[in-house]
Amino acid sequence: MPAFEPVLLARVNKPNSAALEGYRADGGYETLKKALGMSPAEVTDLVKNSGLRGRGGAGFPTGLKWTFLPKDHPGPVYLCINADESEPGTFNNRILMEYDPHQLIEGIAIACYAIKSNRAYLYLRYEYGKSYRVLEKAIQECYAAGILGDNVLGQGFQLDIVLHRGAGAYICGEETGLIESLEGKRAWPRIKPPFPAIEGLFRKPTIVNNVETLCCVTHIVNRGIEWFKSIGIPPESGNPRDAGSYGPKLYTVAGHVNNPGCFELPMGVTARELIDVHAGGVWKGRKAKAVVPGGISMGFFSADELDTPLDFAGPGKRGCLGLGTAAVVVVDDQTSMVDVLYNCCRFFSHESCGQCTPCREGTAWMTKILERIRAGHGRLEDLDLLMEVASSMGIIPGTTICGLSDGAAWPVKNALTKFRPEFEEYIKSGRKSVDPVHYAH
Template sequence: MSDTLTPVLTASWGDERSWTLQAYEDRGGYGALKKALRQQPDEIIEQVKDSGLRGRGGAGFPTGMKWGFIPQDNPNPKYLVVNADESEPGTCKDIPLMMANPHVLVEGVIISSFAIRANTAFIYIRGEVLHVVRRVQKAVKEAYLAGHLGKDIHGSGYDLDVVVHAGAGAYICGEETALLEGLEGRRGQPRLRPPFPAVAGLYASPTVINNVESIASVPAIIDHGADWFASMGTEKSKGHGIFSLSGHVKNPGQFEAPLGITLRELIDLAGGMREGHELKFWTPGGSSTPLLTEEHLDVPLDFEGVGAAGSMLGTRALQVFDETTCVVRAVLRWTEFYKHESCGKCTPCREGTWWLVQTLARLERGEGQESDLDLLLDQCDNILGRSFCALGDGATSPISSSIKYFRDEYLAHLTHGGCPFDPAASTAFASEGALA
């Protein structure tokens, strides 16, 4: 089973002081940068296109294609912005990557900036993870002192400055245009598009916005070649990725493997479900992706496979829940999060998430009636595709999917006058093994 894993970004995580420049260079770090500087920017873009690298932040858009959208005839400066505002419930891959191996991100930033002809890059990190901000700042400082950043990098004539920016801790700033608003000093709210960031992004200039893992994957592609990266994964979802497995497994953690691995394989790698319990439901890409169940254990975890199963791969935040978990309570907690994090700019999301919480809370208490399930679905329908950004869509995903797979559990709350998984409530479910 160990052959299933492909440690690339995570290969050095167990090294002593792996976050230092010395440890990174001992493993060949910044060799890809020197190789890239001997090439033309367009050659690098073509390599990333040929590799099949798709955005690791959830959307899965081809990275090289996104870089190619930058209009080089635009007289304004070009910018690279790294989205390190990891806020999706269940997602925990970018933060440990930046803590254990920040220099792979810095090297990726330099190569990517060179490819799109940007002379300034920003790394936007969630402000609440101050220890991560400090570690990346230290890595950037080390890169400057070593000549990897600044003026005339390694005699190439290329100049680059990198700014590490701490956000204010708003989930909405994970949305790329809200992130740009925050960078410019305004309230984090999504922008109307078009114009798209590639044409008019940061400071109304051409801007590429990529996730941490996307940019950190670039050095290995340059170092080993596009064919090496494309040899992993599936036909349309190439390469490797970090899968964050959390919840009711024996050994939760990060597992770097080719796209297309299944949850069954990942649970085996994690030592199985906790003793005496069975899988009930799980999220493939964080709480904003539709729930899946045990029947989906063998679905390939790539963009196409998960999409065909009715969900989204997202950030590969695999939250695993066993039969002791009340799906109604879990969905309510997630919905309360989205209500709290709504920026309030658009009515469907601002008002809709509030009403979703009211209806769900009533059902979780065992109040209301069966028609409230149809009311919930109607509320979701009035939010889905009608909100300004994807936050509203994400808020509806766990609700509609949980009703699809666990309608009986919603009804059981009404029958028992509360949560049947609560020892203080009815114990009717105990005989069925729900109360373990």
């Protein structure tokens, strides 16, 4: 792949990159001024025709989502920015917020203008203390400079941004769970329809977009559709369900690598290149046994699937749920997949909101089965039982309101399909990964 010039991360290594003065010196908010000289419909069409897809996990076309708002609604219309970033292994939004917050604020302002919204709610996970402080200061700078408030850049557009800290729950990353939390309620996802674009925050039309998605909006308006589409992967020929994977993407790499970090690359880089070239390879001279392509809810690649492109279509061809947040987690060949899967199941069991019985009971059941296996009391039929439970929960079989249970089930399905001999050997050998006293407790 030819050398790629970072766009989203272009400013993160500059001195005082979070300050308004530095951002404006690099041309900051000139794109917002350009957008305000267009009509909202023109901005929406620009984003729609660029092929930008949401970077938060689902990959839904951003501009198309904006068009779902009711036409000529009396208002108010709201924009909610999903900065919860609770998918394990994910930290690309954190980098953007802490080192270049004005890039995000400019994207928010452009999106609000496009959807005719005068108020945006930036929903931030509570654990991101530095992000909160940086964003709070940046927002105050914008109010003082006339970039936010009653007369944005003197163009007659009014916009307020409300910075809201969540309570540290995974389920708040689901858009209707986020909206419920913003309203001061328990973050139980809503049954859809109605979708947020019709009835969202405070029962008003609402668009929910991810941080990285909105940062891309700024560059699309600035550089144009052709530039954005020149990066990434076009739709697969003959596949009407593939909308393409265009633009730059932030990939985070964690786990058993020599150089973990956040890397900006064109959509479609392979997992192997990302790990070996950019993340310095697997640590301690070992090899990769399994790789999570985009947060643990997406499932696993096996070692022979690492040449898969990390775009919106690639992971699905390897039995994974999708690209997700593009948070790659590497598991080396000396790590037990039984322990890895147990950690995944324990996490989702803890984070299930409990509203849907298949998710509440299924995640807990899978965790208990893996606890029994790790305590040396596993049975071979437990593996079939795990697969049966995993196949009976989630939106995809139509048993739950939101996708948390799909995310909980997918690692189980993947691990048992791709690494079953390791699970069988573990059970047959009677190995113990936990203290029996702890297990009994």
